[in-house]
Amino acid sequence: MREEISKYQKKLRLSSSLMEIYPNIEAESHEEFLLKLLKELNEDREEKRRIRNLKNAGFQVLKSLEGYDYSQIRFPNSLRVQELESLSFVDKKENLILYGSVGTGKTHLSVALGVKLINEGKKAVFYRVHDLINQLESDDQKKKSSIYKKINQADLLILDEWGYLPLHQEGARLLFDIVSICYETKSIIITTNIEFGKWKGFLFDEKLTAAIVDRLIHHSHMLIFTGKSYRMANSLIR
CATH class of the missing domain: 3.40.50.300 (P-loop containing nucleotide triphosphate hydrolases)
Structure with missing residues (x-):
């Protein structure tokens, strides 16, 4: 069955993390399971997009605003x-x-x-x-x-x-x-x-x-x- 799920995951172009995400979801109804699954898939996609955009931005070194001194x-x-x-x-x-x-x-x-x-x-x-x-x-x-x-x-x-x-x-x-x-x-x-x-x-x-x-x-x-x-x-x- 996991092979079938993996096949449709690829066919529908869902996140490659699907196979790791869905077994850990606990829910009391089909609707709750589906909602949690979709939320986690969306979060996974957004995180991968963030990492990809950071990589493609062209920054030589990543910097943060934390502790930045504006006094000068x-x-x-x-x-x-x-x-x-x-x-x-x-x-x-x-x-x-x-x-x-x-x-x-x-x-x-x-x-x-x-x-x-x-x-x-x-x-x-x-x-x-x-x-x-x-x-x-x-x-x-x-x-x-x-x-x-x-x-x-x-x-x-x-x-x-x-x-x-x-x-x-x-x-x-x-x-x-x-x-x-x-x-x-x-x-x-x-x-x-x-x-x-x-x-x-x-x-x-x-x-x-x-x-x-x-x-x-x-x-x-x-x-x-x-x-x-x-x-x-x-x-x-x-």
């Missing part, structure tokens, strides 16, 4: 810590610009927010800007289509190290294309140590720079990181 961050009047951690800005399709010196916790915060979003059942994707542009300039059309698909399906796009390395004109155009795709359809988090007025220095095209800034700041909150480099302060060399 200046928040705008439009956003408070509680609102940030509730991820309400994602529901509103708003952007975050995390601005400050290297090593002050910008990437940590962006990844931690992305991880929390995924743990709550949504999708986030993470790219270093230069890596993203290099991949989009590849001749591999399948890979490029996959990147656009991931971004289109995500609720949050994290663009790390914005402006750390200069882009040529085609790279700037591709970056503009990505920002335009996300405009008012999903949230973007940018980490940067470059102020707006100097973005032309790595984008080179004045018109593209103006168009990108215009789309990013329309629905944005800027968090300014004022602390010193955490990595320098905790360096083993010191």
Whole structure:
């Protein structure tokens, strides 16, 4: 009989965990058994989706908001810590610009927010800007289509190290294309140590720079990181 159940489980594309779940369910009626089984199958599916989304997000290291120190961050009047951690800005399709010196916790915060979003059942994707542009300039059309698909399906796009390395004109155009795709359809988090007025220095095209800034700041909150480099302060060399 277990073989028959397994056969229909595969045919109906039910969770592979079905064979481990159903023998442990205790119920006083057929309806109660079915309800408990469906609940556990759904929870199993959601957990597998969460793990898959974390794997596909592109995070180099997973980070958490637990114990995160906000004392060296200046928040705008439009956003408070509680609102940030509730991820309400994602529901509103708003952007975050995390601005400050290297090593002050910008990437940590962006990844931690992305991880929390995924743990709550949504999708986030993470790219270093230069890596993203290099991949989009590849001749591999399948890979490029996959990147656009991931971004289109995500609720949050994290663009790390914005402006750390200069882009040529085609790279700037591709970056503009990505920002335009996300405009008012999903949230973007940018980490940067470059102020707006100097973005032309790595984008080179004045018109593209103006168009990108215009789309990013329309629905944005800027968090300014004022602390010193955490990595320098905790360096083993010191």
